[in-house]
Amino acid sequence: MRRNTSISLLAVGHACVDIYQGAVAALIPFFVAERDYTYAVASGIVLAASLLSSVAQPVFGALTDRWAMPWLLPVSTLLGGVGIALSGLSGSYGLTLFFVAISGVGVAAYHPESARVARLASAGSHSAMGWFSLGGNIGFALAPLMVAAVIGQGSLRWTPVLVLPALVGVALCVPVLRMLARPRAGAAGARAPRGADDVAAFVKLSLAVVFRSIVFIGLSTFISLYARQRVQDSTTAGTAALFLLFLGGAVGSILGGSLADRYDRVHVCRWSYLLSVVAVAGVIHVPGPAMFLFVALTSAGLYVPFSLQVTLGQDYLPSRIGTASGVTLGLTVSIGGLVSPLLGHLADTTSLKAALTPLIAMPALSWLLFRALPEPTAPALRTAAPAPVRQEA
Template identity: 75%
Template sequence: MRSNTSISLLAIGHACVDVYQGAVASLVPFFVAERAYGYATVSGMVLAASLLSSVVQPAFGALTDRRAMPWLLPVSTLLGGAGVALSGVSGSYGLTVLFVAISGVGVAAYHPESARVARIAGQGRHSAMGWFSTGGNLGFALAPLMVGAVVGAGGLRLTPLLALPALVGSVLCLPVLRALGPRQAAGTAVAGPAETDDRASFVKLSLAVACRSIVFVGLSAFLSLYARQRMGGSTAVGTVALFVLYLGGAVGSVLGGTLAGRWGRVAVARWSYLITIGAVAGVVFVPGPALYLFVALTSAGLYVPFSLQVTLGQDYLPSRVGTASGITLGLAVSVGGLASPAIGSLADATSLRTALAPLILMPALCWLLFRTLPEPTAPRLAAGPHPNTDDATDATDATPSSTQKSGQR
């Protein structure tokens, strides 16, 4: 199987998993409408999906550093889908939170191992990781459309139909795992020892990832409701706003890889977060249909650094690629849920606009942290033939240029 084919299948599988992270936020307006939940109550569901994912994701990453577990890809995909599928069939809030939490565990288990497999299948190329990340971002973007079409048509009782992407994703990853074969067990060994790890830079990067997550998940949870408040109209108004927020991921990750090839990953991420400060302020304070424009700018600003942060984490922590992937790829879309209850409680006490205003500070903190980060040199992958040795044109991404010692893939 060619490398590009493997990455394409993995990217689609990634979309089939991350659609369930977007689905949780997309279901919020329907829980409010059908069950009369308050802001703080629905934010508890977002917390349930995010908390377990935040806690267990680095643990799964550490496990994959010790031992390859390719079977996690299909199993975790099915688990993520099952939780969301069951979330709407029970009128009990406790069971709903439990099912959403189960989905979060499935998503958490998927990301570290899938990032490791994608690193092998793509021969360490940054463009390959960019396309893999784009798959997940597309899943986010499609979530509100999928939920709107299914649940909007028949209510929460139809959530079992949302299990279909999980079935598709679990099947698509199987031929990739068979094609890679023994290389999975070999892992992604690096040229240097653990002493080459730049732990200080990795901690700073992780803090920036957490700040990005807070603003993204905070907007994901409440943007649909906020758009309806600002512009009026049906749930379609909020669904479109959420779709625009997620759609930026389809362009942002690929654009980030292209820009980073010229200016470096750290510089591109830094400028992206600087632009995002003004974009988030526009979402919160600019009235009318212009809201969609600022949502689009916010989406681009948050997604351009997305895949860059994954490869930066792997290069800052080359001896523990699974752990780095679990934190930067998984934590990036989960830890923000920890702040959702605070946003919901503040919205109940004041207004949703007041509650969203502090999110403007998050990209500013990201910008400050990236100002202190160096551009690392990428480690070599372990020697050995790849199933696609004739993919010479794309393999040039793996070689650093003579004028840029960034190790850009």
């Protein structure tokens, strides 16, 4: 019961943080419309959120391997919300980049520690980790609806209202940390790793995560604008496409956790990436409203491996759980943003369709890398003994 409560609160808190990842993409059409940004300039905003985050997440992961840092959860949640809240207040492009980057650092600081806490609270259950990931998916899905409701009928000056989910997330951190205080207090005396690190497998996994990140962040940056072009310049179509892209991840996360309780995680990820190749091609090239079906299928396909990649990374690097979480969970929301300006430049010089077409190859590359990965043997976790603390150290 205590585990279920902890995971539920962590999942809702995860949603409150990941709203701000989704909000960056959801704000792009409004920056383009209100400030006349080009595709390349607008995608620079995504780069700002991703650049510091991609570097900071492994750093925070390494720090949490050495010290328990539960205070990171409320502080980082608030930082993520404040950055987005301030992003629309100045017409200065430089200040906009700065505030979005601050939000990205907050998101970066949150994920490694939250993944460690969730792994401890889940006692090794793939389904429980799937529910934790589901929270992030819901946050992503709610972001375009929230941004449209707040900004759609006004202007970017309303962005301060977007800080509200962060305040909720901060409040939720308190009971979670109290519930898990006793198990984490025992970690100081049980930090010896169990099992040997498989660095080669972890590197291959990380590359697969990078390719998954490129296709997902690339689509989330431009799918709203692309859907508007495909459906008679409809703002509603753009919001719907982005909502489906994020909401489909909720299905994928739960499905991934359930499948991993029955089959090998690596096997599940291979099939998911293979099916994602077809789904991404459908998003870009299938005409008419059928595009929205393929958007949902793409989201589900890319999110089935999401929580599984986090636990795979932790099992490949059992002596550095925080670092593994920072890389696998962090790269999924960071590296793709580094490629977005290149896609934006290509879209400016050719078309959005031409710029998005190379994304079809990304899940294929992830599939190839997963073909070379072994299924690790995860150490057993028990909720009532110090074993889970030893696992997390």
